[in-house]
Amino acid sequence: MNDVGSLSLAHPSHFINREKSWLYFNDRVLHEALDPRTPLLEQVKFLAIFSTNLDEYFMVRIDALRDQVEANVTTPTPDGLTPQQQLDLISTHLAPVITQQHDYFAQNLRPRLAEAGIIIADYPTLTPEQQAYLHNDFMRQVFPILTPLAVDPGHPFPYMSNLSLNLAVLLQDTKTGQHHFARVKVPTKAASNPGGKALKRFVTLPEPLRPPGVRWLGVPLEQVIGYNLAVLFPGMDLVGWYPFRVTRDADLAIREDEAGDLLAEIEKEVRSRRYGRDATRLEIVKAAPELVRETLTQGLNIQLPWVYEVNTLLNLGDLMELAFLPYPELRDSDWTPVLPALFEEKAYNDAYGGVDWFNLIQQGDVLVHHPYHSFAGTVERFIAQAAKDPEVLGIKMTLYRTSGDSPIVQSLILAAENGIQVAVLVELKARFDEENNILWARRLEQAGVHVVYGLIGLKTHSKLALVVRREGEGIRRYMHLGTGNYNSKTARIYTDLGILTCRDDLAADVTELFNFLTGYSRQRQYRQLLVAPVNMREEIVRLIRQEADQARLGQPARIFAKMNALADTAIILELYQAAQAGVEIRLLIRGMCTLRPGVPGLSEGIQVVSIIGRFLEHSRVFGFHNGGQENLYIGSADWRTRNLDRRVEALTPVLDGVVKQQLQEIMELMWMDNRQAWDLQPDGTYIQRQPALGEAERGSHALLMQRTLAEATPVV
Incomplete structure (x- = not known):
């Protein structure tokens, strides 16, 4: 870090890149899957969440950056990185993390599930009786749905929908000896179309076909299809089949000012999301031959580093099917709200x-x-x-x-x-x-x-x-x-x-x-609410500056804020100035944070903590000491430019003394978390808190459940 005193407050070194910060957030999600303290099926759940988070990231962020590169945009973000540098950062970060995820699943999680009687089986390892059952199930339930699509000069490269799982099939004509390439879509339910009709990812075998002690046994649907492909291609020799998965840009691009019917326009864009956007990622099994990789990368117009070769199952997000199996000893204790x-x-x-x-x-x-x-x-x-x-x-x-x-x-x-x-x-x-x-x-x-x-x-x-x-x-x-x-x-x-x-x-x-x-209203002032994009930004700035003024007078000054993300440059600069004035600033930020805390001369008085656990932290709370008469708000807005300037948001003041005390106690309990909390370091990395020797574990989610039960009545 450079000498802060010689730099302007807005110097790029004073900010963490937003893409880097989001990637670190998803790494913390993955850590919950790797943490031995996490129950087995909860590890499965977090591994699935990591995958679905990454799906959404590729659907939203990658193409936006690629578009900027193609348009020769070189304007850096506040941290000084150009669009191309950010793409390089993303690809460099993700390669080892994705490898770590799949290795952990293959070498640790899958064997431990098997030990617990939950077996994800490979088709070739099954008994003849089990394979016969799956073949019959395939013929009844799956075969009628499948549509093989040839790829050759007479058949253009088929369109592959977003998040679709597919099989690349290599064939040889028994008469001519000619080789052919075909694609078969695996009819699983994609996250981009959760309401669509499709089959589950894992085909389960009934109890009579399970070995003693096995509680659940399932086979990936793509393997059931792959090992029964011959019926789709009579007269052909099956050379091989190779699963792959496509992710596409899915961010809506709507010209609202030109849309005569917003409902119809959005319906059209949603269809486009599934069928008409650029590919942003190709996942393919490592065993796929070069011919398959070349055919797919050329047809999808996608190249390294956005091609990921995987040596285990594709789309580990589908493991969510297993996460809720009814085996309570393998999960967090059940929680019934009260x-x-x-x-x-x-x-x-x-x-x-x-x-x-x-x-x-x-x-x-x-x-x-x-x-x-x-x-x-x-x-x-x-x-x-x-x-x-x-x-x-x-x-x-x-x-x-x-x-x-x-x-x-x-x-x-x-x-x-x-x-x-x-x-x-x-x-x-x-x-x-x-x-x-x-x-x-x-x-x-x-x-x-x-x-x-x-x-x-x-x-x-x-x-x-x-x-x-x-x-x-x-x-x-x-x-x-x-x-x-x-x-x-x-x-x-x-x-x-x-x-x-x-x-x-x-x-x-x-x-x-x-x-x-x-209706039609240009309301600019509200009695109590802070409303974006009307008065929220200016009021937040005023409240931050109010604390800074108090600190300069030698009075106690504190800011507490809890949100999903902090990435608005103007607000961060206000927080830096407040910290330099002596304001104590505590920030609970679950996900992305582009502020650098704890930097001497810049932000020593700022601490940033992220809590990742069984519940997803979603509430936003903002507190300003105000000379002991605390201004406290709850609402829907993060401190991001989109929330403050491009969304209708509302922050509600907490005016009731009893409610204010309840809320302050909840926030203090969360701040003292030593199990699920991570401290953001000045370099952008996070360190997970651990109980000191002899110290009791204080997981905020568990403590809040205990506290709520103590004042509970059954819910009808």
Whole structure:
């Protein structure tokens, strides 16, 4: 590191490259798979997550950088790297990490699974009886689906969809002796098309065909196909077959200002994602001959270093099928979300068979913390109660991502059928959830819900629900203001926070924000909310500078922030200046962070910690000491340029003293984690915390589960 005193604050050496930082994040995910303290099936899960994370990275980032290189863009990022240098960095970093992943699976994880009675078998090792079963299953279930595609002068190179697993087949004509190349698509369910109909990756054998002590035995589908290929090519000799997998650019490119129908335009782009984008990665088995590699690389127009030769199974993301096998001794202990007993004590109502949420919220703001608190018993129950309440006049919500069987959407449809005015902003541009959101948008419209598709040029990422209720001679507005999506599935594995409140000033702000989202409004000031791209950035800068001013006066000054990513250069420069003024800055950042902490003369007062564990840290929390009268916010926005300038985001102030104390205690507990926490070093690397000799292990997820159980009541 250069002498900081002689450099400008914005010198490239003061920033970590964003691609490098993301790669280090995914390395931490992989570490959970390699860590011997992680239960066996949880290791399988983290190995799968590492793979699916990498899939998304290749679908989003690689082609964007390649486009810049092809356009001769040499403008560096804040850390000083050009697009080509970043591509070089990515390829250099990934090669050994991907090798490590596959070697660990082959040499460690797969044998240990077998010892535990979970066998991923290779087809040739099976008994004749087992092979006969799989052949019959192949003929009934698989053969009718397969379509071999020839590649020769009369048959152009076939198009291969994103994330598809395929077999490259080499054949020899028994009459002419001529060699041929064909492609057979393995009909597994691709992540880019999770709703599509397809077969599971592993074909399982029934118990009578399993050896004693074997609890699960499965064979990769591509092997079942490969060893039965002869029936697809009568009159040909099968020379060999070689699995390969294609990843394509999948970032939507929509000219919203020119799209007459945003819904139709996004549907077209989603189709293009699967069938009309450049290949960004080719994965192929190491045993494939040169002819196969050349045919594929030329046909896909892809070359080194984006060709990965693998000596084990392709697409280890499919191991997620095994991660949830019903063997509890091989997994983390089960967790069932609960409700604090206090909720029932304060607002139990026989008519609802549980909490009367309107009554409870009237008594004071309520903090919910998922997945420790039940999402179904809190947020979903709140919306369900509103949908059935004859005094409710209107419901407004933002939906960014929701589950395929969303109880909240069902409640909104019921509310509309009950005559309640329902308005929903469905963000069609939620990456990789576009198809799901399109389906729900149409279902809601058919039920009479007013559906808005978002704003031109902006993604609506805020998490807001507003219920308008008639009470006596007036109305009262109830709200859920959160950090997470209204998605019952992710609510079981993502940590998120929400505040349920009926405060008038917040209600007025939320009402005006919905007017901005659904109508025509140029609202520039809000009473309590910080709203992007309206006033959030300037207010965050003001709050940071306020702490710096206090520090310069010799007063206590602290900033605490928790988020998914920190990558906005202007905000980082403000944090550097605050640290130089003497502000103590603690940052809990799960993923990407381009700030360098702990650099003498620049950022000694800044610490950055990442927590990776059984739950995915998703909540955003921001605290500013403010002379002891702490300003505390929760919301949906990271400190990234896209969140502050190109998305509709909302940060909600925590105004209730009890809720503020609860939130501060949760954040302090997380900061003291010595099991799942990693400390970011000035050079961009991370060091995992370890309990000191004789010190108890403090994993924040486990401690929060224990704490929640201590105040719990069963959830109906």
